[in-house]
Amino acid sequence: MRTQVAIIGGGPAGLLLSHLLHLQGIDSVVLESRDRDYVEHRQRAGMLEQGTTDALRDSGVGERLDREGLVHHGLELRFGGAGHRIPLTGLTGRTVTVYAQTEIVKDLVARRLADGGDIRFEAEVVDLDASAPRVTYRGGGETRTLDCDYIAGCDGFHGVSRPAVPGLRTFSRDYPFAWLGILAGVRPSTEELIYASHDRGFALHSLRSPTVSRLYLQVPPDEDIAAWPDARIWDELAARFATGDGWKLHEGPVTDKAITPMRSFVAEPMRHDRLFLAGDAGHIVPPTGAKGLNLAVSDVIILARALTERYATGSETLLDGYSDACLRRVWRAEHFSYWMTTLLHVDPAATAFERRLQRAHLDYVASSEAAATSLAENYVGLPIE
Structure with missing residues (x-):
């Protein structure tokens, strides 16, 4: 079996990457170790930045988001027995939207399947080769190998992708x-x-x-x-x-x-040969700043742009710059999440x-x-x- 991009992980990052690549005529296969029901119902954060909602709308999967999402123009800091409103839109001209991650996953799964996308649930990756490249996985009682041009590791903090990157430098705080x-x-x-x-x-x-x-x-x-x-x-x-x-x-x-x-965690670099890490596979943040899902989305947007350039022109310039581009944003979000966490919690x-x-x-x-x-x-x- 062969595809252009093998995507490990069927969460919002992997599914959105598959969708964005499809819009550019690039084939992909999504390998997800859990079943569909589990993926569509696991509870995660649901505060979306303006850039995330824009990306979902622009790619054609924002209909239910626009209908059911709760748009927020501010937030409240409460301390000393009083509330203090921070007018987000008034200060920035932008908004945030509450829309559960479970609903994003449902929307993306439905769209990929409607478009003929290849999502293989209960497909456990047991080996991968970032140089060949190929992914070996178990599913339906069989072990199969998927050859590809590139691998996207969107399989979370405990997935198989990050351990496959040699010489990683990691930074963490508990x-x-x-x-x-x-x-x-x-x-x-x-x-x-x-x-x-x-x-x-x-x-x-x-x-x-x-x-x-x-x-x-x-x-x-x-x-x-x-x-x-x-x-x-x-x-x-x-x-x-x-x-x-x-x-x-x-x-x-x-x-x-x-x-x-x-916990805060960052792994550098986010690329090894033809393997690219995205989302929690490469970094996690404390939830105080609501950055985890949004960072995963920005990662796959950057990766989709780079892969699109590669297949359209043959240039690997954006692919070569992927890790640096992502990490600049990751470290800004890490600092903000750390700052919000230490500002509000009792140590x-x-x-x-x-x-x-x-x-x-x-x-x-x-x-x-x-x-x-x-x-x-x-x-x-x-x-x-």
């Missing part, structure tokens, strides 16, 4: 806290996201739809989720979101609950002096247009090179 996240079947208590910094720890009020809320609490990284019955979660959320004006948190049935550790090892510095910085961001603009510019997303 944070001394984690997020306890819940989905709740209740009308959101806010129309825009609330990022709360409290002496008891960070809290985030997000939303999935007009009837579904997504909320998070800072907890220790080794916390046992069994120690958090629903009633305790709601009590703690109410305490961390409390304001002096009587704001009320809507409570409802918890439908999903999980604890997620916080258990922080001194009283450091806590007062943190509060002074929050006051500055909330009161300075220049500081708020810097936050807003990074939050809505920088242009994709």
Whole structure:
């Protein structure tokens, strides 16, 4: 079997890359180790930068996004018992949109299959050769080999692609806290996201739809989720979101609950021979800045442009510059995510002096247009090179 581009991983990065290549007449095969139902229902973040929504619309998969996505023009920083709105659109002219990653995956799977795309679910990659290049995988009780011109490793942090790159240099940071996240079947208590910094720890009020809320609490990284019955979660959320004006948190049935550790990670370079890493295969960010999915999208946009140039002209100039182009954006997003995380969370090892510095910085961001603009510019997303 042969294709032009073998794509390992059927998440939003791999599926969008396959779609973008199809629009340019480039063949690809997507190999996904999980079944379709799992891929379309695994819960992930859903805050989309302006560049991500533009890319989905421009490629023809934005119809349901435009119909069901919740466009946000601002966010709230809440600390000291008061809220401080950051007017994202007013400061940057751009927006962010809440649209669950599960829905993006459903849209892309449906579109690729409608276009005759080749997505092979339950296809576990067992070997790959970045020089030949080829991918060997198991599926349907058989082991098969797929020859190709290029391989795109879009298979996440625990996938097989990154270990296949020799001589990687990695950079990482583990944070001394984690997020306890819940989905709740209740009308959101806010129309825009609330990022709360409290002496008891960070809290985030997000939303999935007009009837579904997504909320998070800072907890220790080794916390046992069994120690958090629903009633305790709601009590703690109410305490961390409390304001002096009587704001009320809507409570409802918890439908999903999980604890997620916080980590920053970057691998360099993001290319080896004819293998290209994209998304979580090459980098991860703490979720505070909502950059993970958006970085994956920018990676595959850059890769799709480079592959399009290669097949159209024979030039590999953009392919040769892929890793550097991606990493410039990755490191900016890593810094922003680190900055947001350290600004809003309680570090258990922080001194009283450091806590007062943190509060002074929050006051500055909330009161300075220049500081708020810097936050807003990074939050809505920088242009994709």
